[in-house]
Amino acid sequence: xxxxxIIITGLIIAGFLNSCSDDxxxxxxxTLDESVIFSKPGLTKGAIDGIIQPMMETNSYRGRFIPxxxxxxxxxxxxxxxxxxxxxxxxxxxxxxxxNAQMNRDDNAWAMMYRGIERANICIxxxxxxxxxxxxxxxxxxxxxxxxxxxxxYADLTKAWGDVVARFEPINTETIYLPKSxxxxxxxxxxxxxxxxxxxxxWPNETIETTSVERVNKAFVKGLRARLxxxxxxxxxxPDGVRRSKDPDLSVxxxxxLALDECKSIIASGTVHLIPxxxxxxxxxxxxDVTAGKESLWEIPFADGRGRVLxxxxxxxxxxxxxxxxxxxxxxxxxxxLFYDYDEADTRREVTCVPYQWGTAVDEFSQQELVDSKTWYxxxxxYEWMNRIVTSTNDDGVNKIYMRYAExxxxxxxxxxxxxxxxxxxxxxxxxxxxAFKPEYHSTKVDAYVDALGSKQAMLDAxxxxxxxxxxxxxxxxxxxxxxxxxxxxxxxxxxxxxxxxDRTGNxxxxxxxxxxxxxxxxxxxxxxxxxxxxxxxPGSEYSAVSWNSINDERINSLYKLDPDTRQFWxxxxxxxxxxxxxxxxxxxx
Numbered sequence: 001x002x003x004x005x006i007i008i009t010g011l012i013i014a015g016f017l018n019s020c021s022d023d024x025x026x027x028x029x030x031t032l033d034e035s036v037i038f039s040k041p042g043l044t045k046g047a048i049d050g051i052i053q054p055m056m057e058t059n060s061y062r063g064r065f066i067p068x069x070x071x072x073x074x075x076x077x078x079x080x081x082x083x084x085x086x087x088x089x090x091x092x093x094x095x096x097x098x099x100n101a102q103m104n105r106d107d108n109a110w111a112m113m114y115r116g117i118e119r120a121n122i123c124i125x126x127x128x129x130x131x132x133x134x135x136x137x138x139x140x141x142x143x144x145x146x147x148x149x150x151x152x153x154y155a156d157l158t159k160a161w162g163d164v165v166a167r168f169e170p171i172n173t174e175t176i177y178l179p180k181s182x183x184x185x186x187x188x189x190x191x192x193x194x195x196x197x198x199x200x201x202x203w204p205n206e207t208i209e210t211t212s213v214e215r216v217n218k219a220f221v222k223g224l225r226a227r228l229x230x231x232x233x234x235x236x237x238x239p240d241g242v243r244r245s246k247d248p249d250l251s252v253x254x255x256x257x258l259a260l261d262e263c264k265s266i267i268a269s270g271t272v273h274l275i276p277x278x279x280x281x282x283x284x285x286x287x288x289d290v291t292a293g294k295e296s297l298w299e300i301p302f303a304d305g306r307g308r309v310l311x312x313x314x315x316x317x318x319x320x321x322x323x324x325x326x327x328x329x330x331x332x333x334x335x336x337x338l339f340y341d342y343d344e345a346d347t348r349r350e351v352t353c354v355p356y357q358w359g360t361a362v363d364e365f366s367q368q369e370l371v372d373s374k375t376w377y378x379x380x381x382x383y384e385w386m387n388r389i390v391t392s393t394n395d396d397g398v399n400k401i402y403m404r405y406a407e408x409x410x411x412x413x414x415x416x417x418x419x420x421x422x423x424x425x426x427x428x429x430x431x432x433x434x435x436a437f438k439p440e441y442h443s444t445k446v447d448a449y450v451d452a453l454g455s456k457q458a459m460l461d462a463x464x465x466x467x468x469x470x471x472x473x474x475x476x477x478x479x480x481x482x483x484x485x486x487x488x489x490x491x492x493x494x495x496x497x498x499x500x501x502x503d504r505t506g507n508x509x510x511x512x513x514x515x516x517x518x519x520x521x522x523x524x525x526x527x528x529x530x531x532x533x534x535x536x537x538x539p540g541s542e543y544s545a546v547s548w549n550s551i552n553d554e555r556i557n558s559l560y561k562l563d564p565d566t567r568q569f570w571x572x573x574x575x576x577x578x579x580x581x582x583x584x585x586x587x588x589x590x
Contacts, residue, residue: 038126041138047126048142051119051149056306059105060112066300066400067312067331068092068102069160069570070475072559074490075338075468079331079375081558094560094567098574098590106575109160113153114167120150121170135199141209144200145216148224151190151197152402155228158183159479162237162569163587177581184247187232191258194225198262203271204292212290214301214399219272223297223403226259226266226411233259234483237568239587242485256415263412263428272297272405274435279351285401286385297403304388304397311396313473314381316357321366322524323358324383326390330357333376334472336551337497340511342469344532345445346436352472354379356526368526370517372550378473406432406470414463422459426450429459432466460484488565495556502551510534516543 037043055061071078071092078092087101098104123146131139150168157164166181168189198221202210210217233255235244244252266272275281275295290299300307316330317323334353342349354377359369381398383390390396409428417425433446453459467480481487500506504513515530516539529539530548538545571590 034122034126035130038123038130038139041142044123044127044131044139044142047119047123048145048149051116051123051146052301054112054115054119055300056302057107057112059107060109061300061400062302062307062395064102065109065156065160066475067308070478071332072491073477073481073487074494075335075472075477076475077333077335077559079333082554089558091570093558094562094564096567096570098571098577098586100573103570104573104575106579108573108575110157110573110576113157114165116153117150117167118171120146120153121167124150125170133200136202138209140200141202141207144197144221147193147197148201148216148221151194151224151228154186154190155224155231158186159231160570161572163239165584177583179583180585184232184245184250187228187245188247188249191225191228191232194221194228197221198225203269205271211292213292213294213296213299214290215292216298217271217292219266219269219405220297220403222262222266223405223408223411226262226408226415227403229255229259229262230411230414231479231483235485236482237565237588242565242568252418256418259411260415260419263408263415266405266408267412272408274405274409274431276435278348278435281404282351282380282382283385285380286382286398287387288398290399295405296401297405297408299399299401302395302397302399304395305392306395307397307400308395309398309400310381310383310390311394313378314383314396315354315377315379316371317366317383318357318359319361319366321358321361321364323366323386324390326383326392326396328396329381329383330375330377332473333378335494335498336374336376337494337501337508338468338472339376339531340501340508340533343437343445345438345441346469347438348436348469351379352469355528355531358384365524367519367524370515370526370546373548374551374555380473401474407476410463410467410470414460417456417459417463422453422456425459425463426453429453429462429466432470436469482568487568488563491560491564495559498551498556498559502549502553502556504549512536513547513549514545515548516545518543 037047068088068091070076072081078089080086080089081093083089090096090100091102096103124143127133127139127143127146131143133140133143163180163183164186165178166186166189167175167178169175198218201216201218201221203218204210209215232245232250233252235242271293272295275284281295284294285296311326311328312331314329317327319327339349339353356368356370357377358366360366409432413425413428416428430446430450433450434442437445450462453462464484464486468477471477478487481490497507501508501511504511510533512530512535515528517526517528519525520527529535529543566588569588571586572584577584577586
C-alpha cells in the first residue's frame with residue numbers, strides 16, 4: 001500500500017526546516033531545535049519526509065519537472081511542440097528562454113530543488129551532530145537517506161541546467177548569494193556522498209525501513225551512483241563546447257569502473273530483479289504496488305491527490321468514462337517511427353506504443369478509437385489498469401519510477417563493453433532481451449543477436465537501441481543521448497526517419513498506408529490489423545478501414561527548433577537571475 005505522503009509529521013518537521021533556513025539570524029534557536037529533532041528517530045524520520053515534500057509542490061516535480069523535462073528525443077514528442085510560441089512546447093523543441101511562462105516563477109522546480117537541498121543539509125548536519133549514525137542503526141539509515149535525496153536533487157539540477165550553485169551546508173548570512181560551481185565539483189561530491197550512503201542504508205527488505213520503494217534502499221543508492229558515474233564520465237555541453245570532463249577524477253576509466261562495480265554489487269545481492277513480464281511491470285505501477293525487492297528501485301511517492309504521471313503521459317481519455325473521471329493523458333507520446341523500429345516479436349512494442357485513445361463516452365461508457373498515424377500514446381501508463389478511479393481534476397497520484405533494475409543491467413553492459421569488451425557485456429544485454437522476447441525466440445533474438453555483436457562499437461550501438469526499446473516514455477532518453485554525444489545526431493536522424501515514414505520510403509517502404517479495426521466482444525477493445533509491415537491485404541468485411549498516413553512536414557519540423565547540441569540545458573530562469581544579487585548568469589547564448 002502506498003504511503004499517504006505528505007504525512008502530518010512530515011509537514012510539522014518541514015515547517016521546522018523552513019524556519020531554520022529562513023530565520024538566518026537565530027542560530028541558537030535552530031541548534032536547540034536540531035538537538036531535539038535529530039536525537040529522536042521518529043522525529044528524524046519526519047524530517048527526512050520533509051526533504052521529499054518540495055517535490056510535491058504544484059510547480060515542482062509534480063506539475064513541471066516530470067511533465068516537461070526529457071522531451072523531445074528520437075523516440076518521444078510533446079504534442080504542444082507544433083504550437084508556435086507555446087511555453088510548454090518551447091521547453092521541448094530546444095527553444096527555452098529565461099522568461100518562459102511555465103518556468104519563470106519563484107516557486108518553480110529550481111527553487112523547490114534547492115528547498116529540498118537545504119532541508120537535506122539541515123538533516124545531515126543534525127544527524128551527524130546528535131544522532132550517532134552507524135551502519136545498521138536507524139539514524140544511520142536516515143543519514144543515508146538524507147545524503148541520497150540531496151544527491152538526487154543535484155543529479156536533476158545538473159541534468160536540467162548543467163553548472164549550478166553548490167550548497168552542501170545549511171545557508172547562513174555569508175552564503176545567501178553564491179555563484180554557480182562547475183558541475184564536476186558537484187558530481188564528485190554527490191558520488192562520494194552516495195558511497196557513504198551505500199554503507200549506511202539497508203538492502204531492499206533487509207529492514208522495516210526498506211520494505212517499500214518509497215524509501216531509500218542500498219540497491220537504489222548504488223544504482224543512482226552508477227548512473228551518475230556514467231553521466232560524469234560522459235559527454236555533455238560545457239560553456240566551451242560539447243565534451244567529456246577534463247577532471248582526471250572523472251575519466252572514463254574511473255567512472256565506468258565505479259559504475260560497473262556498483263552494478264555488479266546490486267546484481268550479486270539478489271535483492272532486486274526484472275519482473276518476468278514487461279507488461280506486468282507497468283500494471284504493478286498502475287496498481288500502486290510499492291513492495292521493495294522487485295524491479296523498481298525507488299519511486300517519487302505521490303499521494304492520491306498529487307502527481308501528474310498519468311495526467312501527462314497516460315493513454316488519452318476524452319471524457320469521464322468507466323475507467324477514469326479525469327479526461328486527460330496524452331500530452332506526450334512516442335514518435336510513430338518507434339512502433340515500426342521494434343522487432344515485431346518484441347513484447348515491449350504493444351506495451352509502449354498505443355495508436356488509440358478512449359473516445360467520448362456515452363452514458364460514461366467509452367470505446368477505444370484510432371486517432372491518426374502521427375498521434376501515438378505511451379501504453380505504459382493506463383487509467384484502465386488502476387485499481388481505483390481517478391476523480392481529481394489535475395492529479396492522478398501514480399508514483400514516478402525514478403530508477404529500475406533494467407537500467408542497472410544496461411549500465412553494466414555499457415561499462416563492461418568499454419572496459420572489457422563485448423563478450424563481458426553480453427550476459428547483461430541478454431538478460432534484458434530474454435524478458436522482451438518469448439522463450440521460442442531466445443535462440444535467435446537473444447543469443448544469436450547478442451553473440452553477433454563482435455566489436456565495442458557494435459555492442460554500444462545495440463545498447464543505444466535497447467535503451468530506446470526499454471525506456472521510451474520514462475523521460476530517460478534525453479540525458480542518455482547527451483552523454484553518448486548522440487543528441488543532435490539522433491534527433492536529425494529522427495526527422496529523416498519521419499520523412500521516410502511519411503513518404504513510405506527507405507526503411508518504411510513496406511509499412512501499410514491503410515489499417516483496419518473491429519471491436520472485440522466487450523464492445524470497447526479494438527482488434528487491429530495492418531500495423532505490421534507488409535500487412536497490405538484487406539482482412540475482411542467485419543473490419544473497418546482507416547487511412548494511416550497523416551504525418552506531415554509541420555509535425556516533422558517541430559521536433560526541434562534550434563540545434564539540440566547547443567541547447568542541451570535549460571537556462572536559469574530570469575526570476576532567479578534577478579534575485580541573485582548579480583551572482584548568477586546564463587551560458588550557452590541565453
